[in-house]
Amino acid sequence: MTQAGPNNQCRRCKEQEAVHTIRSDPICNDCFCRFTTTKTVKRLEVLNRETRGSRADRLSADGSNNSLRKFYAGLSFGPSSSALVDICDQIIVGRLSRGRDAAFSLHVVHIDTDLERSDSQSPVEQRLERWRARYPRFTFERVPLTDVLSLDTIDWAVLLPALSGLTGSTPPTLPAQLQALLDNLPSATSRRDMLDLLVRRLLISRAATATETPPYDALLLGCSTTALAERTLTETAKGRGFSLPWQINDGAVEDGTGRQIPLYYPLRELFRNELVLYLSAVARPPLIEGDFVLLPASSMASGAVVSHRDLSIEEVMARYFAEVEANYPSIVANVVRTTAKLERHDHDHEHNHAHDDGERAATGCRVCGMPLDEAGNERWKGEIGHLDGPEGTPMQRIERLCYGCERSIYG
Ligand SMILES: [Zn+2]
């Protein structure tokens, strides 16, 4: 049904002029702002509901500051995680203006993957200074990716075959060695895959083991519907379909030592193009000004492809979804909704007991940390073909990897 009234009238408030088309509705800027914050608030309410038990003991009788929740949030400087920080700030400003409490605070962490410039004078540190000045209510921290090397939940010995030219069986301890490890992986897809999962494991570990009192209530990641749909298809293509319920759905994740932290995607019902629009249309001043946000070339539909060989599966998928999102948004949303119906068949009940390290370590992939699905892994190998371990790699090491990691590391 077409809207009566003057041309260009906002379909929601029916007062202001419509300046955007969102989900095929012409709407004004204020209504667009409300649309994005409401979508996010609803997800945060789900988080509150599902994790309420874990915080009951810290609620003070008068419901004062102790009831404020503390979230650990990842910031890549991409459009979605950047929008998450601003939307959270908007939500808090709105609550305070209505005389309510702030409800939550954020500790925002950027994992710095620049292995060459990792000192405190790095461009990343300067960029974070601007974020700190802009959002004084939140705290910001730069964590160098090299910190991942201290995680003994990752089997560095398995990754060592990728470290050609480096001697010894000790874990790499220098940025150069981590860089060499990534450089020596067999393809662009492998490098991107390993980088993504090292960042994810580091964030989960930091959030779960932070010596905060009380501990963080959850880890928030700013993935949009579009990003989650992309990951669904890329992880399936890479042979980690089994891990999708842990990677795409909200809920507790494990850090590899038995500690759990709830991981939520509060922007899961917003499309990437809506978040990009948010950065320029709602955030004040716009977040795309002043070098706050890095818009990656691969998020642009029209980016010219020089050579497909140099593109990772993730980049190919991002280009594909940029087009699908623009023309058939319901397909993108359906991919994520379908994944949300997958259940986690895991060892949660076992993990809740303290196990000997050796025993528990055998249950998950020693690189990505996802539960191993013995039957599923065998199926993947059967369909795609068995891999022979590289020279000198003990087979029992490879068998502690999921199929996806095995492919990423050994090609
Ligand atoms: Zn309106």
Ligand SMILES: [Zn+2]
């Ligand atoms: Zn794995």
